[in-house]
Amino acid sequence: MESSGLLRRQTAGGLVTNIQRFSTDDGPGIRTTVFFKGCTLSCRWCHNPETISPKKQLQFQEEACGACGACARICPAGAHSLAGGRHELNRRNCTGCFACVEACLYGALEAQGRDMTPGDLAEQLLRDKPFYDNSGGGVTFSGGEPLLQAGFCADTMRLLKEKGIHTAVDTAGNVGWEQFQKTLPWTDLFLFDIKLAEEQKHREWTGAGNSLILENFARLCDTGKDIWIRTPIITGVNDDDDESLKRAALIKDRKTVKKVELLPYHAYGMGKYAALGMGDRWYDFGKVSGEAMLRIKTLMEGRGVPEVLFP
Numbered sequence: 101m102e103s104s105g106l107l108r109r110q111t112a113g114g115l116v117t118n119i120q121r122f123s124t125d126d127g128p129g130i131r132t133t134v135f136f137k138g139c140t141l142s143c144r145w146c147h148n149p150e151t152i153s154p155k156k157q158l159q160f161q162e163e164a165c166g167a168c169g170a171c172a173r174i175c176p177a178g179a180h181s182l183a184g185g186r187h188e189l190n191r192r193n194c195t196g197c198f199a200c201v202e203a204c205l206y207g208a209l210e211a212q213g214r215d216m217t218p219g220d221l222a223e224q225l226l227r228d229k230p231f232y233d234n235s236g237g238g239v240t241f242s243g244g245e246p247l248l249q250a251g252f253c254a255d256t257m258r259l260l261k262e263k264g265i266h267t268a269v270d271t272a273g274n275v276g277w278e279q280f281q282k283t284l285p286w287t288d289l290f291l292f293d294i295k296l297a298e299e300q301k302h303r304e305w306t307g308a309g310n311s312l313i314l315e316n317f318a319r320l321c322d323t324g325k326d327i328w329i330r331t332p333i334i335t336g337v338n339d340d341d342d343e344s345l346k347r348a349a350l351i352k353d354r355k356t357v358k359k360v361e362l363l364p365y366h367a368y369g370m371g372k373y374a375a376l377g378m379g380d381r382w383y384d385f386g387k388v389s390g391e392a393m394l395r396i397k398t399l400m401e402g403r404g405v406p407e408v409l410f411p
Protein backbone atom coordinates (compact mmCIF):
# COMPACT_ATOMS: atom_id res chain seq x y z
CA MET A 101 0.00 0.00 0.00
CA GLU A 102 1.18 3.48 -0.89
CA SER A 103 2.19 5.38 2.22
CA SER A 104 4.54 7.87 0.65
CA GLY A 105 5.78 11.06 2.21
CA LEU A 106 3.13 12.87 0.22
CA LEU A 107 0.34 11.07 2.06
CA ARG A 108 2.04 11.45 5.40
CA ARG A 109 2.65 15.18 4.97
CA GLN A 110 -1.06 15.90 5.33
CA THR A 111 -1.85 16.91 8.89
CA ALA A 112 -5.10 18.90 9.15
CA GLY A 113 -7.67 16.33 10.19
CA GLY A 114 -11.40 15.91 10.36
CA LEU A 115 -14.13 13.84 11.93
CA VAL A 116 -15.59 10.84 10.12
CA THR A 117 -18.39 8.55 11.29
CA ASN A 118 -18.28 5.74 8.78
CA ILE A 119 -16.44 4.48 5.71
CA GLN A 120 -18.76 2.32 3.65
CA ARG A 121 -17.09 0.16 1.02
CA PHE A 122 -18.69 -1.35 -2.09
CA SER A 123 -21.52 1.16 -2.27
CA THR A 124 -23.51 1.35 -5.50
CA ASP A 125 -25.94 4.06 -4.33
CA ASP A 126 -23.75 7.17 -4.19
CA GLY A 127 -22.58 7.87 -7.73
CA PRO A 128 -21.37 5.79 -10.67
CA GLY A 129 -19.78 2.34 -10.34
CA ILE A 130 -18.54 0.70 -7.17
CA ARG A 131 -17.64 3.34 -4.62
CA THR A 132 -16.47 3.90 -1.10
CA THR A 133 -18.64 6.46 0.69
CA VAL A 134 -17.15 8.46 3.54
CA PHE A 135 -19.64 9.90 6.01
CA PHE A 136 -18.48 13.12 7.65
CA LYS A 137 -19.75 14.43 10.95
CA GLY A 138 -21.77 17.61 11.24
CA CYS A 139 -24.71 19.00 9.28
CA THR A 140 -26.30 22.44 8.94
CA LEU A 141 -29.76 20.90 8.52
CA SER A 142 -31.74 18.63 10.82
CA CYS A 143 -34.21 16.95 8.47
CA ARG A 144 -36.98 15.19 10.35
CA TRP A 145 -36.51 12.06 8.21
CA CYS A 146 -32.71 11.83 8.54
CA HIS A 147 -31.58 8.20 8.64
CA ASN A 148 -28.01 9.09 9.60
CA PRO A 149 -28.60 10.89 12.93
CA GLU A 150 -25.03 10.15 14.00
CA THR A 151 -23.85 12.65 11.37
CA ILE A 152 -25.93 15.63 12.54
CA SER A 153 -23.80 16.75 15.48
CA PRO A 154 -20.32 18.04 14.63
CA LYS A 155 -19.00 16.52 17.85
CA LYS A 156 -18.11 12.96 18.81
CA GLN A 157 -21.03 11.17 20.44
CA LEU A 158 -21.39 8.20 22.75
CA GLN A 159 -23.55 5.44 21.28
CA PHE A 160 -25.04 2.80 23.57
CA GLN A 161 -26.64 -0.35 22.15
CA GLU A 162 -28.82 -1.67 24.95
CA GLU A 163 -29.32 -5.08 23.35
CA ALA A 164 -25.54 -5.71 23.32
CA CYS A 165 -25.04 -4.78 26.99
CA GLY A 166 -24.04 -7.60 29.33
CA ALA A 167 -24.58 -5.48 32.46
CA CYS A 168 -20.99 -6.18 33.56
CA GLY A 169 -20.54 -2.75 35.19
CA ALA A 170 -17.10 -2.04 33.71
CA CYS A 171 -18.29 1.32 32.36
CA ALA A 172 -19.65 2.38 35.75
CA ARG A 173 -16.33 1.53 37.39
CA ILE A 174 -14.23 3.55 34.93
CA CYS A 175 -16.45 6.57 34.23
CA PRO A 176 -15.05 9.63 36.05
CA ALA A 177 -18.37 11.45 35.74
CA GLY A 178 -20.72 8.85 37.19
CA ALA A 179 -22.70 8.68 33.97
CA HIS A 180 -23.13 4.89 34.05
CA SER A 181 -24.91 2.92 36.76
CA LEU A 182 -26.40 -0.49 37.27
CA ALA A 183 -29.74 -0.67 39.01
CA GLY A 184 -31.36 -4.04 39.54
CA GLY A 185 -28.89 -5.65 37.13
CA ARG A 186 -29.82 -3.21 34.40
CA HIS A 187 -27.46 -0.66 32.92
CA GLU A 188 -28.44 3.01 32.88
CA LEU A 189 -26.72 5.89 31.14
CA ASN A 190 -27.17 9.45 32.32
CA ARG A 191 -25.99 11.43 29.30
CA ARG A 192 -26.24 14.75 31.13
CA ASN A 193 -23.26 13.74 33.29
CA CYS A 194 -21.10 12.57 30.38
CA THR A 195 -18.06 14.76 29.65
CA GLY A 196 -17.06 12.88 26.51
CA CYS A 197 -13.84 11.22 27.61
CA PHE A 198 -14.80 7.89 25.95
CA ALA A 199 -12.97 5.82 28.57
CA CYS A 200 -16.07 3.65 28.85
CA VAL A 201 -15.87 2.68 25.17
CA GLU A 202 -12.49 1.06 25.76
CA ALA A 203 -13.72 -0.62 28.93
CA CYS A 204 -16.81 -2.22 27.41
CA LEU A 205 -15.84 -5.66 26.19
CA TYR A 206 -19.34 -6.35 24.87
CA GLY A 207 -19.16 -3.68 22.19
CA ALA A 208 -22.26 -2.00 23.59
CA LEU A 209 -20.54 1.38 23.74
CA GLU A 210 -19.09 3.09 20.72
CA ALA A 211 -17.75 6.55 19.91
CA GLN A 212 -19.48 8.00 16.88
CA GLY A 213 -16.86 10.13 15.19
CA ARG A 214 -13.26 9.27 14.43
CA ASP A 215 -10.41 11.76 13.96
CA MET A 216 -8.57 11.14 10.73
CA THR A 217 -5.94 12.96 8.71
CA PRO A 218 -6.27 13.34 4.94
CA GLY A 219 -3.32 10.99 4.53
CA ASP A 220 -4.83 8.26 6.71
CA LEU A 221 -8.19 8.57 5.00
CA ALA A 222 -6.76 8.59 1.48
CA GLU A 223 -4.60 5.58 2.28
CA GLN A 224 -7.64 3.64 3.42
CA LEU A 225 -9.71 4.71 0.41
CA LEU A 226 -7.00 3.78 -2.08
CA ARG A 227 -7.13 0.15 -0.97
CA ASP A 228 -10.20 -0.34 -3.18
CA LYS A 229 -8.71 1.30 -6.26
CA PRO A 230 -8.96 -1.93 -8.34
CA PHE A 231 -12.73 -1.99 -7.71
CA TYR A 232 -13.08 1.66 -8.68
CA ASP A 233 -11.01 1.13 -11.82
CA ASN A 234 -12.91 -1.96 -12.96
CA SER A 235 -16.38 -0.50 -12.39
CA GLY A 236 -16.00 3.17 -13.29
CA GLY A 237 -16.46 3.95 -9.61
CA GLY A 238 -14.59 6.02 -7.05
CA VAL A 239 -15.03 7.77 -3.73
CA THR A 240 -18.03 9.79 -2.50
CA PHE A 241 -17.79 12.32 0.33
CA SER A 242 -21.10 12.34 2.18
CA GLY A 243 -22.54 12.96 5.63
CA GLY A 244 -23.90 14.92 7.33
CA GLU A 245 -22.57 17.80 5.30
CA PRO A 246 -19.06 17.04 4.02
CA LEU A 247 -18.55 20.67 2.98
CA LEU A 248 -18.56 21.70 6.65
CA GLN A 249 -15.13 20.05 6.57
CA ALA A 250 -14.30 21.25 3.07
CA GLY A 251 -10.60 21.75 3.74
CA PHE A 252 -10.24 18.20 5.02
CA CYS A 253 -12.25 16.90 2.04
CA ALA A 254 -10.18 18.90 -0.43
CA ASP A 255 -6.86 17.69 1.00
CA THR A 256 -8.07 14.08 0.84
CA MET A 257 -9.52 14.47 -2.65
CA ARG A 258 -6.31 15.95 -3.98
CA LEU A 259 -4.46 12.82 -2.86
CA LEU A 260 -7.07 10.65 -4.55
CA LYS A 261 -6.93 12.65 -7.78
CA GLU A 262 -3.18 12.12 -7.90
CA LYS A 263 -4.01 8.41 -8.20
CA GLY A 264 -6.70 9.00 -10.83
CA ILE A 265 -9.69 8.28 -8.56
CA HIS A 266 -13.12 9.62 -9.51
CA THR A 267 -14.50 11.83 -6.73
CA ALA A 268 -18.03 12.90 -5.81
CA VAL A 269 -19.37 15.25 -3.14
CA ASP A 270 -22.84 14.55 -1.76
CA THR A 271 -24.04 17.88 -0.36
CA ALA A 272 -27.20 19.44 1.02
CA GLY A 273 -25.81 22.75 -0.22
CA ASN A 274 -26.50 24.80 2.92
CA VAL A 275 -22.97 26.17 3.41
CA GLY A 276 -21.10 29.25 2.25
CA TRP A 277 -19.99 29.23 -1.39
CA GLU A 278 -16.36 29.41 -0.26
CA GLN A 279 -16.75 25.85 1.06
CA PHE A 280 -17.70 24.68 -2.42
CA GLN A 281 -14.75 26.55 -3.88
CA LYS A 282 -12.31 24.58 -1.71
CA THR A 283 -13.39 21.26 -3.22
CA LEU A 284 -14.27 22.35 -6.78
CA PRO A 285 -10.83 21.68 -8.30
CA TRP A 286 -10.85 18.09 -7.04
CA THR A 287 -14.49 17.10 -7.55
CA ASP A 288 -15.75 15.26 -10.65
CA LEU A 289 -19.41 15.04 -9.65
CA PHE A 290 -21.72 16.76 -7.19
CA LEU A 291 -24.70 14.88 -5.75
CA PHE A 292 -26.83 17.87 -4.79
CA ASP A 293 -29.91 17.53 -2.56
CA ILE A 294 -32.99 19.54 -3.42
CA LYS A 295 -35.47 18.44 -0.80
CA LEU A 296 -38.17 21.07 -1.04
CA ALA A 297 -38.75 24.00 -3.37
CA GLU A 298 -40.88 26.02 -0.98
CA GLU A 299 -38.82 28.05 1.47
CA GLN A 300 -41.25 27.89 4.38
CA LYS A 301 -41.79 24.15 4.09
CA HIS A 302 -38.05 23.67 3.81
CA ARG A 303 -37.57 25.59 7.06
CA GLU A 304 -40.33 23.67 8.78
CA TRP A 305 -38.99 20.21 7.89
CA THR A 306 -35.21 20.71 7.80
CA GLY A 307 -34.64 23.51 10.31
CA ALA A 308 -33.37 25.99 7.68
CA GLY A 309 -34.65 27.85 4.64
CA ASN A 310 -33.48 26.98 1.14
CA SER A 311 -32.38 30.34 -0.29
CA LEU A 312 -28.67 29.71 0.30
CA ILE A 313 -29.05 26.18 -1.11
CA LEU A 314 -30.69 27.40 -4.30
CA GLU A 315 -28.16 30.20 -4.67
CA ASN A 316 -25.34 27.66 -4.40
CA PHE A 317 -27.12 25.36 -6.83
CA ALA A 318 -27.25 28.13 -9.45
CA ARG A 319 -23.58 28.95 -8.94
CA LEU A 320 -22.61 25.30 -9.10
CA CYS A 321 -24.50 24.88 -12.38
CA ASP A 322 -22.43 27.75 -13.81
CA THR A 323 -19.15 25.98 -13.00
CA GLY A 324 -19.86 23.29 -15.59
CA LYS A 325 -19.39 20.45 -13.08
CA ASP A 326 -21.62 17.41 -13.51
CA ILE A 327 -24.51 17.34 -11.04
CA TRP A 328 -26.94 14.63 -10.01
CA ILE A 329 -29.91 15.94 -8.06
CA ARG A 330 -31.10 13.81 -5.15
CA THR A 331 -34.47 14.21 -3.48
CA PRO A 332 -35.73 12.08 -0.61
CA ILE A 333 -39.44 11.55 -1.17
CA ILE A 334 -41.39 11.83 2.08
CA THR A 335 -45.10 11.20 2.35
CA GLY A 336 -46.97 14.34 3.38
CA VAL A 337 -43.88 16.53 2.98
CA ASN A 338 -42.82 16.70 -0.68
CA ASP A 339 -44.76 13.97 -2.50
CA ASP A 340 -47.54 16.25 -3.75
CA ASP A 341 -47.87 17.49 -7.33
CA ASP A 342 -47.35 21.16 -6.49
CA GLU A 343 -43.99 20.59 -4.77
CA SER A 344 -42.83 18.15 -7.45
CA LEU A 345 -43.59 20.64 -10.22
CA LYS A 346 -41.82 23.43 -8.36
CA ARG A 347 -38.73 21.26 -8.00
CA ALA A 348 -38.95 20.39 -11.69
CA ALA A 349 -39.01 24.09 -12.56
CA LEU A 350 -35.79 24.66 -10.61
CA ILE A 351 -33.99 21.85 -12.40
CA LYS A 352 -35.31 21.54 -15.94
CA ASP A 353 -33.12 24.06 -17.80
CA ARG A 354 -29.89 23.20 -16.03
CA LYS A 355 -27.66 21.58 -18.63
CA THR A 356 -25.10 20.29 -16.14
CA VAL A 357 -27.73 18.28 -14.25
CA LYS A 358 -27.25 14.80 -15.67
CA LYS A 359 -29.96 13.01 -13.74
CA VAL A 360 -32.39 13.25 -10.85
CA GLU A 361 -32.60 10.49 -8.28
CA LEU A 362 -35.75 10.19 -6.19
CA LEU A 363 -35.06 8.33 -2.96
CA PRO A 364 -38.15 6.91 -1.23
CA TYR A 365 -38.17 7.35 2.56
CA HIS A 366 -37.41 4.27 4.65
CA ALA A 367 -37.81 4.10 8.42
CA TYR A 368 -34.23 2.88 8.94
CA GLY A 369 -32.91 5.12 11.65
CA MET A 370 -34.94 4.26 14.75
CA GLY A 371 -32.29 2.07 16.43
CA LYS A 372 -29.59 4.65 15.81
CA TYR A 373 -31.68 7.48 17.26
CA ALA A 374 -32.28 5.45 20.43
CA ALA A 375 -28.62 4.43 20.75
CA LEU A 376 -27.53 8.07 20.55
CA GLY A 377 -30.06 9.27 23.11
CA MET A 378 -32.01 11.07 20.36
CA GLY A 379 -35.08 8.83 20.47
CA ASP A 380 -37.44 11.80 20.90
CA ARG A 381 -36.41 13.12 17.46
CA TRP A 382 -37.34 10.00 15.53
CA TYR A 383 -40.51 10.01 13.49
CA ASP A 384 -41.88 7.39 11.08
CA PHE A 385 -43.29 9.04 7.94
CA GLY A 386 -44.46 5.72 6.52
CA LYS A 387 -43.62 3.87 3.36
CA VAL A 388 -43.80 5.64 0.00
CA SER A 389 -45.70 3.65 -2.61
CA GLY A 390 -44.28 2.73 -5.99
CA GLU A 391 -47.26 4.48 -7.56
CA ALA A 392 -46.36 7.75 -5.84
CA MET A 393 -42.76 7.50 -7.03
CA LEU A 394 -43.86 6.86 -10.60
CA ARG A 395 -46.33 9.76 -10.49
CA ILE A 396 -43.61 12.18 -9.35
CA LYS A 397 -41.16 10.90 -11.97
CA THR A 398 -43.78 11.28 -14.72
CA LEU A 399 -44.72 14.78 -13.56
CA MET A 400 -41.12 15.96 -13.49
CA GLU A 401 -40.19 14.42 -16.82
CA GLY A 402 -43.35 15.92 -18.29
CA ARG A 403 -41.99 19.34 -17.27
CA GLY A 404 -38.74 18.76 -19.12
CA VAL A 405 -36.50 17.22 -16.45
CA PRO A 406 -34.42 14.54 -18.22
CA GLU A 407 -33.80 11.12 -16.63
CA VAL A 408 -35.68 11.03 -13.33
CA LEU A 409 -34.86 7.72 -11.64
CA PHE A 410 -35.98 5.87 -8.53
CA PRO A 411 -34.97 2.46 -7.14
Ligand code: SF4
Binds near residue numbers: 179199
Ligand atom coordinates in the same frame (compact mmCIF):
# COMPACT_ATOMS: atom_id res chain seq x y z
S1 SF4 B 1 -17.54 9.08 27.69
FE1 SF4 B 1 -16.41 9.33 29.65
S2 SF4 B 1 -17.73 10.67 30.86
FE2 SF4 B 1 -18.99 9.91 29.16
S3 SF4 B 1 -20.00 8.10 29.98
FE3 SF4 B 1 -18.13 7.36 29.00
S4 SF4 B 1 -16.57 7.32 30.62
FE4 SF4 B 1 -18.29 8.55 31.35
Ligand code: SF4
Binds near residue numbers: 166171172187205
Ligand atom coordinates in the same frame (compact mmCIF):
# COMPACT_ATOMS: atom_id res chain seq x y z
S1 SF4 C 1 -19.32 -1.99 30.07
FE1 SF4 C 1 -20.64 -2.39 28.32
S2 SF4 C 1 -21.59 -4.36 28.74
FE2 SF4 C 1 -20.75 -3.61 30.68
S3 SF4 C 1 -22.48 -2.53 31.65
FE3 SF4 C 1 -21.29 -1.00 30.52
S4 SF4 C 1 -22.31 -0.88 28.51
FE4 SF4 C 1 -23.01 -2.77 29.49
